[in-house]
Amino acid sequence: MKIIDYSDRDHYKTQAFQTPFHERAAAFNQKHCWGRWKDYITANTYYDTATEYFAARNACSVFDLTPMTKHRISGPDALDFMNRLVTREVGKIKPGRVGYTVWCNDAGQVIDDGTIFHLEEGVYRLCSQEPQIDWLMTSAIGFDVDIVDETHDVAGLAFQGPTTCAVLKLMGLEGIENLTPFGIAKFDLDGFELTVSRTGYTGDLGYELWVAPEHALTLWDRLFEAGALHGIRPIGSEALEILRIEAGFILAGVDFLPANEAVRPGRTRSPYELGLGWLVHLDKPYFTGKRALIKEKENGSRYVFAKLNIEGNKPAHQSFIFDKRQKFAGTVTSAAWSPSAKVNIALATLEAPHGKPGDQLLAEIYYQRELKWSRVMAPCTVVEGVFWDPPRKRETPPPDF
Amino acid sequence: MNNSRTNSNGGYDAIVIGAGHNGLANAAFLAKAGLRVVIVEKNPWIGGASVSRELHEGWIYSNCSYVCSLLRPEIYRALELAKYGLQVVPYGGSVTFTQDGNYFGSYVDEDVSRREMARFSERDADASLRYHADIMRQCRFIRQFLLRTAPDPTSLKPFDVKEMMHLGREFWKLGEDTLGDLIRFYTMSISDYLDEYFEHPVIKAAYAGSGIIGSALGVMSPGTAYVLLHHAMGEVDGSIGSWGFARGGMGAIAKAMAGCFEAHGGEIRTDAGVEQIIVKGGKVTGVALENGDEVHAPLVVSNLDVKRTFLQVMDEKDLDAEFVTKVRNFKIRGSSGKLNIALDGLPEFPALRGNPEMIRGDMHFIDSIERLERAYDDWKDGSWSKDPYVDLLIPTLTDPTMAPPGKHFMSVFVQYVPPKLTKNGVKGCDWTDEDRDAFGETVINQISKYSPNFRDLILHAEVRTPRELEAEVGLTEGNIFQGELTLDQLLFNRPIPGYAQYRGPVKGLYMCGSSNHPGGGVMAAPGANAAREILRDLRKPNTVPEGWLDD
């Protein structure tokens, strides 16, 4: 079953489609606060963003990620193709494993980031924010591969939080506790196949659950049944936004501009400029952008991606960043108050050479109290690690709560 | 607007020939600067090709130009056109009908649009993002030159050197890749260009139409990618590439400009066709009207196309022979026709299965590049296209002012229609009324293939070939841009190298029509740019706005 059938001539009658979980999600959505994510309607918030956020950090949370773009890549040259496409060595992602990666254009500028699921020997699923079929087909010239957009063939839930492992055990996923971070396991759930990956976008213990759309409601029901005593709660994109900033994850279109959509010169970023140099494996065979990235490595980057710890409690959305001599140093791309770290945090793009850990900068923040706008130059520090990094995220087996 | 003869013998600082939108804009800016300006217009109505006319009782036709996008917002604002009654309402969407009874639509909502494209090709749906980004890059570059006078690359005058350097700097700023694309964009055919993005023939055909509108070029002719850009660089309310309807028809634009002009003391004389521009002692001194009157002023601005200006209303002996040859060689080719139709009701398009959005925008009936190109082959052979490209709009679905409730006005732009016909192997035959009607029938048949009840709804149809367009509006060969948009007639080459700064070859003579940079499309930029140059020559304060830089 395809959730959306592109061949339907009357598709225009539906401006945004319901995910296979919609019926259940709608029952929870007391606020009727829906948003659009590509082709679909998804919840911005169900009940209260703070409550949802703490479900993810304190118990367990369910986020509908069906709209995530998914491409399936297979065929004799699948591995070679993937290696030429992305910056990291895909050969090291063994079957049953997942790897985070970025891919670049010729100039070494990031087109998108995403995860590679090595589903079975030689079969990959690439999950990304933006559709990539044009770029994938272009990259496929000279490779014997099959590329299929399976966005609408797979339903997915992100199940994140400290009690998730316990809940999945209760649900009957035998041995789930042995699944290591970035591992994939398949289970039989009521006679259908459930794929579980220990991945997520929250920087915490968590899993992503993938099923065929027709089994989506069963999955939801079984999950909520099992999680009832473990604080399970559906969460919307607003809570997820805070979770991912705490985890230091970037978002396409927010923290960087996908290179294929850039119109103005100089607006795109390389992996090095997004703090993702660790994903660039210059010692592997040629991949798109490699020559440009070698050059950048020799000559230095223009920008530095930085995580900022900002004094005070005024959220630094869209702030300009200055150095101590009040000279422009960059801009904030994402900001949040971290409810777990109890720190005012932000992700920022700074002009090199700013952005070294420990650098002291100033964030120009405009804020409003009872309709009165004020401006503050809040001192901030470039921090090295992420703002939330619990050991359970790495532990196998993970603790039960 | 009046026919008064007061002040007929002078007291004017400038005469503008032709009350087209560029003439009106030019005159308005001059009047704003304090000049006493008179516009002389041959027709009893104003607007030139930007006109609304009641040609069937109760129906207002935009019988020439029919949609608005290129009109520069800077001019809109500087001339306070809103205050003088202009309202531009954007419309979205378009549809291309296919021969197998299907259609390909484009929607205002980008996700719906993407899914519609995916109905034909998922890859094309994704590639369209790359396509639009690439087009936008080129639009951003060209848009900043619309309200600037093109520099003369052969000149060492400070202005030209300064502007050349500006052009060079902006050029350089694009970076190597975009620059390479720019050269490709200005020299490639739209068909080859689209091949680099899309795979589905219907999608290519849907995009390619903008590459030929108003041009005597085929989709496979190098140079048509630019013509597409010309249609994509406009905007409505900051949305680049959007098109809108002028409420009340395109005449509303002329009417608002005239309102502004008259509010600043300007005078418009209709039924005042110019017989000749009077030149004495190497300077213009005024114009002699067809009715025998003379109007005098030290400055004459012609809104007529360059051929009409120099070959019809000027005496050749006042001009350099070489210049006249260049004017003769100016390419202003008739390639379009138009049907304006009053409808008793809304025609049905069965392929749409009641889709209400598709009929609100542009409707097209050619579904492949090859069909588009063959339509051009007919033109080359001196015949109207037997399988014509049609840009059909029903403005009354958006604008309630143009027809009685429930009735409709339909504007049908047709490509290709030659200025002269080849009959029985004889080239250059004039159009006859019978030819015109046969052409109209070809178009009605084309539409009827997709709308069986369309023909029965026709209450009145005005069929316009290049002959009618030239006779009535005065556009030579009926060319809607007052000259082809090819490399030899763009920027500093438009209309004629060395005369691309709105100044004519005789002192006191200026040109402000679309024959000049940046060309046609109801932009008003040539009129505004000419006004700026005139005011510069007169050392008067400039009233013409600068282009808004969008970062």
Add this chain to the structure above:
Amino acid sequence: MTDQNKAPNAGKVVIIGAGHNGLVCAAYLAKAGFEVNILEARHEVGGAAASHEFAPGYRVSSTGHLLYRLDEQVIKDLDLASHGLEMAASDLPTVALGSEGRHLKIHDDRITGEDVSREDRNAFMAYRERMLRFARIISGLDDKIPPRIASGERADNIGLGRLAWSIRRLGKKDMREFLRIAGINIYDVLEERFENELLKGALSLDGVLGTHLGPRSNNSVFTALHRLGGSVNGKQGAVAIPRGGMGAVSEALVKAVEALGVSILTGAEVGHVEIENGKATGATLVTGEIMPADYVISCADPKTTFLKLIGPRQLDAGMVRKVSNVRQKGNAAKLHLALDGLPKFTGLEAAQAGHRLVVAPDLEYVERAFNHVKYGEHSAHPVMEITIPSVHDASLAPEGKHVLSAIVQYAPYGPGSDSAGFEAQVMETLARYAPGIREQVVASELLTPNHFEDRFGNIGGHWHHAELALDQFLMLRPVAGAAQYAAPVDGLYLCGAGCHPGGGVSGQAGRNVAQLISGLDK
């Protein structure tokens, strides 16, 4: 075996393809002290600059049959005359074949013929002079590495400045005219100047021969200028027939390179370029044998070089897309006739049979001929450039017999290519001007772009390897990012007609690449 002047051991070079550019490049590099090996897939050398025997005793130039832009510096530097290159005829006039024998003869800036007006004659003198001058702007770039735009490099800026200066130096009037017409079509330019239909038809051929353009297609002025830029024996715009056909150019080049110690391996098809860590280290034959080198030079067409020899795996995906989009579908076919006597063209004196004869009776005819190929069909009424080289060179045919060589347009590349049906139409067209010719034919062949692809390995069978047009010229030829001969892979260079300055037997790409490589160490 080594040349006396040769500097020792400058490096090892492998050249893929023994076309004329490869040979020229090899000669210059050998002179500069490089050890050069040429690998040629076929058993003959010379690539498309070849002659072949298509019927026993009858030989013709396999593709182009007129020499008009062979770099004169190359002829001198490589001393091709002493290696046997000789012109059987130079400075051939053109005869525009008219109906009922009413022909026009065009030579230099003079036209003779009954139907041409004095105005046209005068206009032609001015036109010819101006076109030759404009052509020198284009040909002035021939021996330069194309500058990149906005690269920020000084050398590039100097190159662009030099181009701008060469245009400026035309003077105000001509500069304006150049900027006006350089980007447009030959149809409009001719219509502006001339009345005589036959004259316009014949002149339009300069803009469309060997291209996918009709006279009305913009770009066709540019291609005409490209064609008029060359010189023969110091005379710009002249055309010549080499003794022995075009293959004689290659033979002379082979002798020249062999004298310089270059080795040519025939039957050596390269499978791919060997690349290690982003650097070319040699060429691997399809047999698996590796030919190591410090520099690898590919004379193949751009698609073959990038997509096959380098391979997408060593390239950025965007670059692969750009190369895949290179337009290189040929439209020129070649008719070869073995004749048992000199054909009689109506109204043409026997002495004129050796001229360049063109069938292009008017602009509309040429444009209509082009129409078909847009839709993948061959022309119903083709245009032709005909030579009868045996008039000048008795070695090409048995005594008293003749060969006719004609470039015929337009023939599609791909499935629409039906040479049998096309040949009948070509013969019918030819017989209109030479009514008895059918009876004189002893043997014939018609080679279409598909044949050329099979024979010479250039994808698309295009004579220029890549369509010659403004969007595929100078810094965009074959694609931006590889237009300065250096491929994106270190140590690998492009050197064929698909590179600057394009096709026609010129040897300029070969010479430019050799100078680029020998200049690297300095």
